[in-house]
Amino acid sequence: MADHLLVxxxxxxxxxxxxxxxxxxARRLAATAQVRGPVASYFWHLGEAGEGEEWIVTFKTTGVRYDELEAHVRAQHPWDKPEVTGIELAHGSADYLRWMEAATAPQG
Incomplete structure (x- = not known):
């Protein structure tokens, strides 16, 4: 079975x-995406501590689509160096994981 990611x-x-x-x-780089926010964010940037509001986007995708999804997020993002992180899912219901694979299968 393909690897499955939360990005x-x-x-x-x-x-x-x-x-x-x-x-x-829409480009089938992720089977689904959720937007949550605003959240309070505290960070280190440009040599000093900062804080602000951010919105979190969580994608469900496969390892096969990760590189394309990362490139897409970076190209569409308003920041020069956005966070794009992925966590491999260790477990999931078989039907859901198959749906993720089908929903992100390259069309061609």
Whole structure:
């Protein structure tokens, strides 16, 4: 069975989060994407501590589609160096994982 991933990014606003989520699913790079926020974020950036509001986008995809999804998120993202992280799913219901594979299968 293919590897299955939870991939995340954060954005500065709901509009950019929704645009990235929607376009990734439309291109079948992710089977689904959820947008949550705003969340309080605390970070180290440009030599100092900062804080702000962010929106979280969580994608469900396969390892086969990860590189294309990462490239898409980076190209669509308003930040120069956005977070794009992936966590391999160790477990999941067989029907759901098969659906993820079918939903992200390259069309051609």
């Amino acid at each position: 995340m990014t954060t954005t500065p606003d709901q509009e950019s989060a929704a645009r990235i989520a929607s376009s990734a699913v």
